[in-house]
Amino acid sequence: MNNLIFLIPVALGLGLLGLAAFVWSLHTNQYDDLDGAAQRILDDDDGPEETTS
Amino acid sequence: MSCCGDAAAGRQTLDLPAQMRERAREDDLRRASSEPSPGRLQTVWVVPDMHCIACIRSIEKAVGALAHVEAVRANLSRRLVSVTWRTDEGSALAIDHALDALGFAHTVFEPGDGSSAAVEARGRQLLLCLAVAGFASANIMLLSVSVWSGAVEETARLFHLISALIAVPAVAYAGRPFFTSALTALSARRLNMDVPISLAVILALAMSIFETLAGDGDAYFDAAVTLLFFLLIGRYLDHLMRIKARAAVDRLARLAAKSALVLGEDGETTVVPVTEVLAGARLRVLPGERVPVDGVVIDGASDIDRSLVTGESEPVVIAKDGRLEAGVLNLTGVIDMVATADADHSFLAEINRMMAAAERGRSAYIRVADRMAQIYAPAVHLLALVTFIGWTIVGGGDWVNALTIAIAVLIITCPCALGLAVPVAHVVAANRLFADGILMRDGAAIERLARIDAVVFDKTGTLTLGQPKVSELEGELPAKWRPVLRALASRSSHPAAKAIADFLQPGPQAELDAINEKPGFGVEARYQGKRVRLGRPGWVGAPQLTGVTFRFGDGDSVGFKLADVMRPGARETVGALKAGGVKVELVSGDHGDAVAAAAAEADVGTFIAGATPAQKIERIHALQHDGRNVLMVGDGLNDGPALTAADVSMAPAAASDVGRMAADFVLVRPDLTGVARAHETALQTGRVVRQNFAIALIYNCIAVPMAMAGGVTPLIAAIAMSASSVLVIANSLRLNWRGGLPETVDFRSAEAAAVAVPARLEAAR
Numbered sequence: 001m002n003n004l005i006f007l008i009p010v011a012l013g014l015g016l017l018g019l020a021a022f023v024w025s026l027h028t029n030q031y032d033d034l035d036g037a038a039q040r041i042l043d044d045d046d047g048p049e050e051t052t053s
Numbered sequence: 054m055s056c057c058g059d060a061a062a063g064r065q066t067l068d069l070p071a072q073m074r075e076r077a078r079e080d081d082l083r084r085a086s087s088e089p090s091p092g093r094l095q096t097v098w099v100v101p102d103m104h105c106i107a108c109i110r111s112i113e114k115a116v117g118a119l120a121h122v123e124a125v126r127a128n129l130s131r132r133l134v135s136v137t138w139r140t141d142e143g144s145a146l147a148i149d150h151a152l153d154a155l156g157f158a159h160t161v162f163e164p165g166d167g168s169s170a171a172v173e174a175r176g177r178q179l180l181l182c183l184a185v186a187g188f189a190s191a192n193i194m195l196l197s198v199s200v201w202s203g204a205v206e207e208t209a210r211l212f213h214l215i216s217a218l219i220a221v222p223a224v225a226y227a228g229r230p231f232f233t234s235a236l237t238a239l240s241a242r243r244l245n246m247d248v249p250i251s252l253a254v255i256l257a258l259a260m261s262i263f264e265t266l267a268g269d270g271d272a273y274f275d276a277a278v279t280l281l282f283f284l285l286i287g288r289y290l291d292h293l294m295r296i297k298a299r300a301a302v303d304r305l306a307r308l309a310a311k312s313a314l315v316l317g318e319d320g321e322t323t324v325v326p327v328t329e330v331l332a333g334a335r336l337r338v339l340p341g342e343r344v345p346v347d348g349v350v351i352d353g354a355s356d357i358d359r360s361l362v363t364g365e366s367e368p369v370v371i372a373k374d375g376r377l378e379a380g381v382l383n384l385t386g387v388i389d390m391v392a393t394a395d396a397d398h399s400f401l402a403e404i405n406r407m408m409a410a411a412e413r414g415r416s417a418y419i420r421v422a423d424r425m426a427q428i429y430a431p432a433v434h435l436l437a438l439v440t441f442i443g444w445t446i447v448g449g450g451d452w453v454n455a456l457t458i459a460i461a462v463l464i465i466t467c468p469c470a471l472g473l474a475v476p477v478a479h480v481v482a483a484n485r486l487f488a489d490g491i492l493m494r495d496g497a498a499i500e501r502l503a504r505i506d507a508v509v510f511d512k513t514g515t516l517t518l519g520q521p522k523v524s525e526l527e528g529e530l531p532a533k534w535r536p537v538l539r540a541l542a543s544r545s546s547h548p549a550a551k552a553i554a555d556f557l558q559p560g561p562q563a564e565l566d567a568i569n570e571k572p573g574f575g576v577e578a579r580y581q582g583k584r585v586r587l588g589r590p591g592w593v594g595a596p597q598l599t600g601v602t603f604r605f606g607d608g609d610s611v612g613f614k615l616a617d618v619m620r621p622g623a624r625e626t627v628g629a630l631k632a633g634g635v636k637v638e639l640v641s642g643d644h645g646d647a648v649a650a651a652a653a654e655a656d657v658g659t660f661i662a663g664a665t666p667a668q669k670i671e672r673i674h675a676l677q678h679d680g681r682n683v684l685m686v687g688d689g690l691n692d693g694p695a696l697t698a699a700d701v702s703m704a705p706a707a708a709s710d711v712g713r714m715a716a717d718f719v720l721v722r723p724d725l726t727g728v729a730r731a732h733e734t735a736l737q738t739g740r741v742v743r744q745n746f747a748i749a750l751i752y753n754c755i756a757v758p759m760a761m762a763g764g765v766t767p768l769i770a771a772i773a774m775s776a777s778s779v780l781v782i783a784n785s786l787r788l789n790w791r792g793g794l795p796e797t798v799d800f801r802s803a804e805a806a807a808v809a810v811p812a813r814l815e816a817a818r
Contacts, residue, residue, distance in 0.1 A: 008196075008215060011192065011195065012215075015188050015192050016188070018188065019184055019185065019188040022184045023181065023184065026177065026180060026181065026184075031180075032128065032130070033128040033130045033131070034130055035130040036109065036127065036128055036130060039105060039106040039109065039129055040106060040109070042106050043106045043109075043110060
């Protein structure tokens with residue numbers, strides 16, 4: 001059993017990684033326009049750089 | 054350009070104000086903008102018809118192509134387009150015109166009083182709490198499962214220690230929404246659901262830490278954290294519902310008169326914000342604009358639409374020395390007026406004061422969940438105390454064991470299901486209402502709606518559409534007159550002219566010369582050398598007719614009888630409400646005959662005509678005094694105070710800003726059946742909430758004796774709490790099962806129509 005103890009920090013670390021990723025996505029306003037994001041991915045106009053804010 | 058003199062000469066209304074309008078519009082747009090950096094403004098437009106990637110792309114491309122635009126981003130969820138532009142190189146109006154050219158109806162979005170920023174921040178905080186609680190509960194549950202499945206001694210202790218290390222910071226962070234709310238309630242000497250929740254979580258945590266350090270016994274880390282996780286889901290859903298309704302209501306916002314044209318000594322006009330207009334200032338009001346402050350006409354004459362302000366459905370003619378209330382709509386002629394009050398003392402401000410006064414009555418309502426908490430919380434705490442005393446006596450003074458069992462009682466009774474019972478039912482109900490074209494602005498409103506036993510309707514704009522339609526023809530209408538009549542009617546913004554234009558339907562228009570609108574009489578023009586007139590029978594020269602009359606030259610004439618049309622479904626709605634045992638009344642500011650006719654048509658027995666805003670409030674208070682719970686349905690400025698005074702209120706989407714902001718529900722559908730639908734949904738929601746409470750109660754009846762007997766383990770607690778929560782959520786979802794009135798209209802297009810009304814008003818400016 002004791003040689004499996006390293007799994008605990010690994011599990012916690014992965015969990016924290018997920019949490020950090022979520023917090024980051026929240027702080028970069030990625031949840032502001034869910035409908036728009038769903039539609040924008042269908043757009044395959046890779047033309048000149050768009051003006052975005 | 055000559056602007057003074059006889060405004061009744063009318064013709065000048067067509068070309069004089071174009072420049073002024075543009076200036077006023079540009080000013081309004083700039084005022085609604087924010088300034089992210091010097092020399093740059095960020096303006097946000099609401100574009101309700103934006104639906105897909107093609108719309109986004111065309112808007113972003115067209116607006117982005119303007120030289121002075123720095124950045125443009127469309128937000129599809131909120132139907133907003135935000136544009137950052139350089140002020141020294143171009144105007145907001147150019148962007149506005151670009152949107153016009155694309156054919157999208159739009160209005161400028163005003164962020165309002167900053168409260169929306171606070172709401173957003175709260176939503177973000179809840180989401181972060183939810184994420185932390187989710188992370189913690191998943192990891193602790195992992196460790197707990199290993200303990201339950203057989204880890205013992207040192208291993209169990211280690212797992213508990215790790216759990217504690219995760220749980221303590223997680224609870225400290227994710228529990229804040231509950232702790233602060235509980236503290237606020239306690240400091241006001243009240244009890245709400247958050248008090249037992251906070252107590253249970255903190256005690257469970259404290260006891261578990263104690264047991265872990267002492268070496269043996271059970272730990273409830275998983276229970277404490279999962280509890281927070283479940284409850285935060287409920288909180289966040291509740292919050293989402295509010296955001297959704299709020300965004301939908303924002304979408305209806307229109308640009309009210311925010312600026313006024315002040316007339317200088319030299320006859321020049323300057324654009325000034327309404328708030329800076331002082332009593333005694335001379336103002337000019339253009340056709341299609343709302344009067345910014347109370348005043349008296351000094352020059353000119355016009356037809357005035359007072360329907361939103363007083364409830365009168367017929368426009369009245371105002372000439373020199375006539376009084377104007379702030380908010381009335383100038384239809385036909387240019388008028389100059391002297392302000393008799395500044396904006397803070399105008400009719401509108403008076404209405405706002407009455408509303409603030411009426412608001413106090415409503416805050417007395419206590420939400421169902423809080424009413425439950427006032428019984429539940431003391432009962433639970435009493436039970437825990439009884440358990441503690443009982444076990445101390447039975448155990449012969451072993452108070453540590455007694456305390457452990459008492460805390461287990463508190464944990465097991467923690468109102469997890471109760472905390473979800475109300476918000477989940479409300480969210481499901483709000484979604485159902487949303488699908489029915491009814492926006493709910495406040496979760497407590499649906500509880501109040503379920504209790505009503507009296508409904509007061511306003512007439513103009515609520516029971517009726519507020520726009521006249523041609524109901525009958527007097528005489529013959531030869532086909533060759535139609536193009537002439539169409540051209541003539543389209544030149545006036547008088548509602549009667551609009552009704553006639555609608556009646557004739559779009560088609561070829563004749564070329565007219567010397568078009569002239571005489572406020573209070575009608576429009577006239579020359580067609581192939583002959584004079585054609587549309588207006589009052591006496592003025593046209595056909596006094597034998599009664600309706601709006603058209604006369605071709607000196608020859609024959611034809612009359613159009615107009616009537617205010619009932620909103621579709623009015624009679625059915627009144628019938629459905631009456632069948633449900635609800636008393637229905639009609640209280641209107643309009644004249645007696647018109648109100649009586651509408652009352653008869655909608656089958657409303659009791660009606661009051663000519664009511665002022667104060668009298669409307671009085672009537673509602675009188676009903677409330679009889680012990681009734683009153684629903685007010687109204688749309689106008691004059692209904693604002695009554696909407697606030699009633700227990701619960703609704704407004705159609707086309708209502709005045711004041712009416713819409715005061716109402717708890719906004720009807721996006723064009724017919725009136727929304728009132729009956731909302732009432733029915735409210736009753737069903739009430740039933741589901743009661744069932745949810747019953748489920749929670751049954752769970753407690755089983756679990757509490759077990760806990761008091763000392764037979765609860767952390768595993769049982771975890772299973773029981775999750776099971777009751779899932780049951781409650783499943784029961785709430787039943788609200789989605791359809792029933793009730795069949796769908797009769799396609800109101801989805803009506804949402805666009807409701808927004809198109811303000812857009813048209815602006816186009817007229």
